Amino acid sequence: MALLRHPFAINGGTIDNTSGSPLVLVPGAGGYSLGGNFTFIGSSSLDFGTAVVTNTANHTVTVSANTLAIGGSIAGSGFGLTKLGVGTLLLYGANTYSGNTIVVNAGTLALTNGGSIASSPLTVSNSTLDVSGLSAVMTLPSFGISNSTMVVQSLPSTTTNIMTTTLNVGGKTNIINIAFVPLITSYNAVFHLIQATTVIGTLNFGLGTLPVASPPYVGYITNHAASGTVDLVLTGGPAPVRALVWAGTDTGDNGPTAWDVQTSVNWTNAGTAGYTTFDEEDEVQFDDTSAGSPSPGLVNLEGSLTPAA
């Protein structure tokens, strides 16, 4: 008798993890079929792992506490997901479903690592969108946000965190919390957070929190209606790191081969005359311009060093 072999089909009901610790499910090659709405109670967090998820209609996932993570690609042409509940739904797979993603009435939608919903219009209302763990730009066909909070990490200044064709903004000020900023080489430092081709409504993003630093970061959010961009501008904070180039010219101190901390003047700093020492977190570059090292290419690392790049 020929039968269709099913994977783990979730057509309704409730799932929980009461093992006392977060779990990562191992569902085999069958993956998941999402054929109904379900609730994750969230006594402890649960990760569905990286198995594929086939969504067969528009469905609601309620996360009542902690985190429900889905790392497999969620497929389903024309079908979407609505996330409810105060817990976090975390997506870390490259999802292909093309229906709407709707996050409403509290809770968090988080995307991390290579997570994406590039084919899904996203609407976030009275909730939190956390993309601070993404390793790449988030692209969306459309992005609607109102009365909500975003959590982002500032990407290098030439990159934009979220790029969307249409940005629909509403409600009161939408708060952006900055979870991380890369090393600053100068102030003012500008980071592009959102870029939209078309804006509907009035851009109303405001700065929430900045990463803890000493001295503390100071900055603001700019809403550029004409260009459809939202930027973070940092006007102050920890001393900027420098971009040093190896010179190998110190005939005193620890010598022309020594890479040490604040001792040997074996570096040049672009835009500054003369030679300088290395400070922790400085960016360093070794190229062919060094004229001083007695043995070409010879550099002795003195102790523990923490360059920026």
Place this chain on the structure above:
Amino acid sequence: MIFTAANYTINLDNGGSWTGGGLTIGSTNTVITFIGTANTHLNATATWTVAAGSTLILDDTRQSFDAAGTVKGFNWNSRSATFAGGGTFNFQTPFGCNSTAVNTENNPGGVVNLLMNPVTSTASAGTYSGGFTLTAGTLNFASAGSAEAFYGFTAPSVCNQWRDD
């Protein structure tokens, strides 16, 4: 089998077919525990019904669940089972051992607790390759090993079921 208002521990030691396969715990405050190592196995599609307030504990250790046989359970013999009734199912050992069939939880108000021990390796094929459908009720991953309860599932496909009747 029908149980009402009494607690029993039953040793499934006859090694025979459970023809019909049905089970009903029809009243509240009843706890029924199945243990055993003999090859007692389902021989037909089954519905197991546990009324709200009652508990079925399955702790049979006959049939290998994983290739190495480090975890064992009742022999489901590729017969589908539905868990129903609004009560509690405590699977101390995994369900689905030796099964290409699909099991279903349709247990509004009830709970299925997966309490199995972990297998030594999920690299080799498991003996529960069929599938599981959650329709209603709570499916609770209640032990560390329960994360591997469905590790043997294979890719969705049209296949032929095989049974060792």
